[in-house]
Amino acid sequence: MGNSTSLNELDPSEILEPSSLKCYEETRDLVWHELIRLNSYLFVLDKLLHFPSDPSYLFLGPERQTFLSLVNISFTESSLLIITKLTTDTSKDLLSMPRFKNWVRRRVKQEYQKAFDRLLKENKFSKTVETSKEKARYIRDNLIAHLIVDENMRPKSSIDRISLQEVSLIASELNRLFDVLCFGHKHATLPLYYDPEVQHPVGSDSRSDIEYFLDLLIQDSYLFKIPEESPYWNIEMEALPAEIVNILNEYRRKFGKREV
Secondary structure, three states: OOOHHHHOOOOHHHHEOHHHHHHHHHHHHHHHHHHHHHHHHHHHHHHHHOOOOOHHHOOOOHHHOHHHHHHHHHHHHHHHHHHHHHHOOOOOOOOOHHHHHHHHHHHEOHHHHHHHHHHHHHOOOOHHHHHHHHHHHHHHHHHHOOOOEOOOOOEOOOOOOOOHHHHHHHHHHHHHHHHHHOOOOOOOOOOHHHOOOOOOOOOOOOOOHHHHHHHHHHHOOHHHHHHHHOOOHHHHHHOOOHHHHHHHHHHHHHOOOOOO
8 A cells, every 4th residue: 555546545543653643633724724714815815806896997986995905905915924834934933834744754654655755746836836935925024024124214125026826826736735734635725605616505695705795896886776877877888998888787697687
């Protein structure tokens, strides 16, 4: 039973040295809860990214975008904090995924060492992720955890930006490594209503809470209700770019309203 597939058929209690099992389970769960938070933040950020909240769309005026803007900033910073905590912090008294990985490797029973090493090799961080997580660490150190300035009180002049796509890629590889450290035993890293693999009863509302809230904002917006509430809606529609009208009609179809 020294091949990599056999590990998925075994319980961690069969793979690890007995004396390390309790510590393994406690540490695994700490990492697991961090990953749930990280993936939840990214799920919400993705929904906000695709929400037409630019003032030019008129769904939300500038006076009603503060909350969504604060959520965006807060969840982005929280995601970077978790990523750097799990990947780049190397102090001996800090828990990170690489440190946990090495700890687990030393406690795998001898007969499973080669199979586990193969899995680790297959799931090591890509070069792209290595670059992105260092960028995340730099932003965390210089803008989030601290505001670094020079002797003349000038902030860092060049801070690399990091995209949601880069952050999501890091999270994806962390999820994959976590699955290896769980020896293939599935641990969901998203809440139930955020997980696309969850099957909802036919006819039920399968929207996540964030999708539900954003849909309510759309339905309560002036632009969405304009055909029913403004006697001049034809004139107002003519002034809108075709792209905005297409988005409006997409939502009106979604909520059973006639197109404009």
